[in-house]
Amino acid sequence: MSKDDDTIAAAKTGDADAWRELYRAHAGRLLLWLTRRSPDDGGSAAEDVAAESWLTAASKIGEFQGSSDDFAGWLFGIARHQAANHRRRVARRRTDPTDLEELRGHEVTVAGPESAAVDRDWVQRALAALPQRERDVVTCVEVLGLDVPTTATALGMSAVAVRVARHRGLKRLRSFAARSVGDGAGVPAAPAATA
Numbered sequence: 642m643s644k645d646d647d648t649i650a651a652a653k654t655g656d657a658d659a660w661r662e663l664y665r666a667h668a669g670r671l672l673l674w675l676t677r678r679s680p681d682d683g684g685s686a687a688e689d690v691a692a693e694s695w696l697t698a699a700s701k702i703g704e705f706q707g708s709s710d711d712f713a714g715w716l717f718g719i720a721r722h723q724a725a726n727h728r729r730r731v732a733r734r735r736t737d738p739t740d741l742e743e744l745r746g747h748e749v750t751v752a753g754p755e756s757a758a759v760d761r762d763w764v765q766r767a768l769a770a771l772p773q774r775e776r777d778v779v780t781c782v783e784v785l786g787l788d789v790p791t792t793a794t795a796l797g798m799s800a801v802a803v804r805v806a807r808h809r810g811l812k813r814l815r816s817f818a819a820r821s822v823g824d825g826a827g828v829p830a831a832p833a834a835t836a
Contacts, residue, residue, distance in 0.1 A: 646708040653702050664695070667713050670785045671720055677768065677780045678724060690727050694720040713787065714794025721796060767817045775810030778803050783811075 651659035671694065675687035697719050698705075698712075705715055768776050774796075781792040782803070789807075793800045 645706055648709045649702075649705065649707065649712060660699070663709060663712060666709060667716055668695075670713070670787070671716060674717065674780055674785055675720060675724060677784065678777065679728075686727055686731075690720060690723045693723045693727075697723065710791070711794075714791040717781070717787075717791070717795030718797060763821070767814055770817065771810050771813055774798075775806045775813065778806040779810040779814070782807055 645653070648659050648662055652663060668691070672687060672691045675690050679686055694716060698716050701719075705712065707715070768780065771779065777796055778792060778798075781787045781795060782789065787795065789800050789803050792798075793803045796803070798806070
């Protein structure tokens, strides 16, 4: 890894200004990424996971070496682990006896294809229909604007695997778009979530 830059060196000493700078640079993208990874919870779990991730980063900053840009990949990697831990905790504690068959067919639809809400809904459904790996990569690179090396670090993948997943994900999204324009079929159902 590269040598610490001034911001990271100051953050290691507990400098509040350095931590504010890191937070301003990465907090919004981190929260957006976590929200996109688990869109069904309304964002509350994403906020909890983001907070846990910042606490972990603060407690382990002494182990980190690199620049402020490298910090993003390290922080997103921490968040990925925190999110997995959160999903496992929720799955263990789940006691809701809701019959899933009962819930089918109660989807909310928005009228008027000219609405921006419809477009946003389509994008969210299209991303949710991608396999988790492709969804994570497309969200990091295309939505959050992270570069390939940072995305690779954040997701615990190689840069080549990131490029391949991005290519496959974008190809699927183009296919969904062509189907929705061509025959109105739209986006397929989201695949079952994996932990």
